[in-house]
Amino acid sequence: DAGVIQSPRHEVTEMGQEVTLRCKPISGHNSLFWYRQTMMRGLELLIYFNNNVPIDDSGMPEDRFSAKMPNASFSTLKIQPSEPRDSAVYFCASTLTTNQPQHFGDGTRLSIL
């Protein structure tokens, strides 16, 4: 079975550029999560969706970050404009319901120069 699929796996771009990260959750999963992980701050929840609706976006750092889930099989996390401090690994995860374990994608390693 396909797991959570994220793209791209790696992205290197210059500050000020728009970055779009993509995620396809496991089919049938109703909840989707975006995380950011750095050595300094660990794993941070940015936002999560239930049935395509954003439920908690309190972890989104600032207005430069936005996330959408137009349908049950696709979500994007966008950073515009990007800054060097946004460099991190961004994980997407999905689960059937929020009281079940989450399944993570391979992550996107983002470097902003």
Add this chain to the structure above:
Amino acid sequence: RKEVEQDPGPFNVPEGATVAFNCTYSNSASQSFFWYRQDCRKEPKLLMSVYSSGNEDGRFTAQLNRASQYISLLIRDSKLSDSATYLCVVIFTGNQFYFGTGTSLTVIP
């Protein structure tokens, strides 16, 4: 106080040793508990769920102590391949979930 707290370690243990990690949580109205494993530069992966009666999977034992509000993970006969970061997850009533910051384990030959 953080909702979920873990000792970050690092724990450095010799092969064959037994090692245990704890994860404390602040909200007694918690409903689900899990341990994840994360290898360097990889995604977190579910290691095991934690059941009220405790559960075992090979060399791994997970336990829940509701009275003292902590979960534990015990690894027996440590292998080099057990070296990783172990994260606990606690889901509180209302489906609020929290990841611990992780405990780093290195098994030394």
